[in-house]
Amino acid sequence: MVEKYKSEHLYEWMVTVRRILHQHPELAFKEVETAKILMAELDKLEIAYNYNGPGNAVIGRLPCKHPAAPVVALRADMDALPGTENTGLPFAACMKDKMHACGHDAHMTMVLGAAALLKVSPPPCHVLFIFQPAEEKGGGARVVLESGALQGVSAIFGGHVTHHYRVGEIMVADGVITAQSDRFSIHIKGKGGHGARPHEATDAIVITGLLIAAMQTLVSREINPVYPAVVTIGTVHAGSAPNVIAAEAILEGSIRTTLPEVRDRIHNGLKRMARAMGELHNAKVEIDITQGYPPVVNTTRETYIAYRAAQKVVGHAGLMTLDHPSMGSEDFSYYLQKIPGCYVRFGARRHENEYIPLHSPEFDINEEVLKVGAAFFDEVVREAAQEFSS
Ligand code: NI
Numbered sequence: 001m002v003e004k005y006k007s008e009h010l011y012e013w014m015v016t017v018r019r020i021l022h023q024h025p026e027l028a029f030k031e032v033e034t035a036k037i038l039m040a041e042l043d044k045l046e047i048a049y050n051y052n053g054p055g056n057a058v059i060g061r062l063p064c065k066h067p068a069a070p071v072v073a074l075r076a077d078m079d080a081l082p083g084t085e086n087t088g089l090p091f092a093a094c095m096k097d098k099m100h101a102c103g104h105d106a107h108m109t110m111v112l113g114a115a116a117l118l119k120v121s122p123p124p125c126h127v128l129f130i131f132q133p134a135e136e137k138g139g140g141a142r143v144v145l146e147s148g149a150l151q152g153v154s155a156i157f158g159g160h161v162t163h164h165y166r167v168g169e170i171m172v173a174d175g176v177i178t179a180q181s182d183r184f185s186i187h188i189k190g191k192g193g194h195g196a197r198p199h200e201a202t203d204a205i206v207i208t209g210l211l212i213a214a215m216q217t218l219v220s221r222e223i224n225p226v227y228p229a230v231v232t233i234g235t236v237h238a239g240s241a242p243n244v245i246a247a248e249a250i251l252e253g254s255i256r257t258t259l260p261e262v263r264d265r266i267h268n269g270l271k272r273m274a275r276a277m278g279e280l281h282n283a284k285v286e287i288d289i290t291q292g293y294p295p296v297v298n299t300t301r302e303t304y305i306a307y308r309a310a311q312k313v314v315g316h317a318g319l320m321t322l323d324h325p326s327m328g329s330e331d332f333s334y335y336l337q338k339i340p341g342c343y344v345r346f347g348a349r350r351h352e353n354e355y356i357p358l359h360s361p362e363f364d365i366n367e368e369v370l371k372v373g374a375a376f377f378d379e380v381v382r383e384a385a386q387e388f389s390s
Pocket residue numbers: 102103104135160
């Protein structure tokens with residue numbers, strides 16, 4: 001077989017590390033064993049690191065002999081998801097209630113692979129290897145930023161595996177690539193009563209039905225159709241018996257948008273509809289909206305750096321662009337609010353025509369993607385060093 005990627009010789013080691021990480025999934029901010037596995041590998045590579053105790057972040061450092069050289073950061077997320085793995089893999093999760101269903105085991109391994117390549121042949125810049133806790137929940141990126149560990153970083157790069165592309169394909173796109181994700185909960189307080197005497201009650205379930213129908217017009221009638229937006233009601237809880245009018249109902253849902261003005265319009269629209277529906281039907285309707293991760297907005301200069309690196313690794317044929325942002329979300333966005341950078345996607349499906357969504361109990365990757373990711377992260381650091389020193 002022709003040696004295709006610079007990281008080819010690391011493959012066996014990367015597969016071993018990825019499988020160990022895969023077997024030991026840990027939830028957000030509980031990545032203690034994961035941190036230990038990473039530190040053991042960094043020790044073997046003779047790369048110094050800081051372990052950020054309770055946050056579990058591990059930050060490896062490869063210093064440059066020129067102190068004034070730029071600092072380039074690579075970021076991998078560490079956490080797994082709740083849920084039972086159903087892959088049947090020999091290295092499936094040891095425990096029944098957690099699994100690496102989002103490929104973060106692969107991301108950590110790719111950054112370790114890049115660390116191995118960069119250690120052997122150091123680039124003309126300082127490199128930080130950021131292993132970040134709690135991407136899925138809790139915004140670990142913010143914790144890392146607030147720790148001050150990224151002060152002086154010139155650019156940051158990260159990536160995610162996906163079944164949308166084949167192995168050997170890297171998606172690089174400028175600008176907005178993921179959505180802002182917010183949550184809402186609506187509490188409808190009516191008046192309970194006997195199912196036969198509606199005139200004595202205020203039926204929270206009828207108000208819920210009307211409100212759900214009204215909310216469907218928010219995106220379809222109030223948002224410019226060229227801008228993406230989603231309002232999903234994920235849970236509805238109300239009622240206790242067939243012949244009892246429900247006094248209360250609780251709805252919960254998710255809002256996805258890519259522009260602040262669209263987000264504000266949906267937030268205001270939801271509040272307006274909740275208030276109006278309460279007034280219309282003589283109930284108390286409370287709404288609570290929690291802002292989630294902001295959109296990932298890649299910066300242009302760093303996107304071109306990533307583009308050149310990807311082209312070196314997978315050639316023209318492997319370079320993918322994005323027609324439209326994903327409506328998923330990612331806390332890499334917090335870094336990009338402070339530091340220029342680019343977030344990419346690595347094709348990882350195992351067979352042609354296979355599509356297993358992230359977060360599904362069957363999720364697995366084609367491990368060949370580890371080579372692509374490691375080679376890309378190595379190359380992007382070198383490209384960035386060159387760009388910033390020229
Ligand atoms: Ni993920």
